[in-house]
Amino acid sequence: MPRLFVLFCLTVCSSLALAAPQVRVVGLFPGAAVLNIDGQRKLLKIGQTGPAGVQLVSADAHKAVLRVDGAEQTYELEREYSGDGYAAPAARTEMGIARGTGGHYWVAGTINNQNAQFLVDTGATSVAMNEGQARRLGIDFRTVGTPMMASTASGTAKGWRVSLNSVKLGGVEVLGVEAIVLEGDFPTEILLGMSYLNRVGWREDQGMMYIQAKH
Structure with a gap:
């Protein structure tokens, strides 16, 4: 019985870990940020909430503070990634x-x-x-x-x-x-x-x- 309980906990914990949103900051402005949340781009202003419940707490030209799964974290500007890894910079359009x-x-x-x-x-x-x-x-x-x-x-x-x-x-x-x-x-x-x-x-x-x- 204990062994089954441990296996159940491992399964649930693994599922929760997989469910955590993948968040990247791909654009920064005073009071706003462009986020990539699980592949979806969204512009948020301070106080707004986007996909997966991610909330923008603060933002300036250098960093953004996001509330993800109830915890506040600081993010710096990143390039966007693809499913195959690092995405090359787009050609000038x-x-x-x-x-x-x-x-x-x-x-x-x-x-x-x-x-x-x-x-x-x-x-x-x-x-x-x-x-x-x-x-x-x-x-x-x-x-x-x-x-x-x-x-x-x-x-x-x-x-x-x-x-x-x-x-x-x-x-x-x-x-x-x-x-x-x-x-x-x-x-x-x-x-x-x-x-x-x-x-x-x-x-x-x-x-x-x-x-x-x-x-």
């Missing part, structure tokens, strides 16, 4: 956008994995959209956003400052992008502003804009 009507750059991409059409606007400080576009993208800006007043071409408008989990053009993805949601129908197109462009490499050359991921 670049995409080109042809200048369109009126000298503007129009490009399709995604926001939070939802399809979006952008107008590149280097004069806009942030990604900007109207409230209808935000609702279509599933952004609950009135609940999670910070109320603000914004200056537009039409005057002053009520808005909400939000953080987008992901903005992606082709293979160039940026996590944790600041955006402004404006009340009403302005802007008519989602503006791709500097809150995204400042975190990628970009240049204009002979009627083309090239956007490149930073590594």
Whole structure:
């Protein structure tokens, strides 16, 4: 009987050990971190809980403190790993956008994995959209956003400052992008502003804009 009990304990303990989440920090920002939890990438802000109950306690540009299985641990930035071991750094990704009507750059991409059409606007400080576009993208800006007043071409408008989990053009993805949601129908197109462009490499050359991921 004791022997069976020991075997049972070993089996249960082994199962619990296998169930412990595999956690890596693959992106760090002041007050936020991008985690890889059992192969799933998730952007968390301080106090938020992600897959497997992993909670972000604190974060800065150098390290993050996570609560995993009830215990707080400090993590530094790592490269991501694959099931076959260490993942080689990804090749630099670049995409080109042809200048369109009126000298503007129009490009399709995604926001939070939802399809979006952008107008590149280097004069806009942030990604900007109207409230209808935000609702279509599933952004609950009135609940999670910070109320603000914004200056537009039409005057002053009520808005909400939000953080987008992901903005992606082709293979160039940026996590944790600041955006402004404006009340009403302005802007008519989602503006791709500097809150995204400042975190990628970009240049204009002979009627083309090239956007490149930073590594």
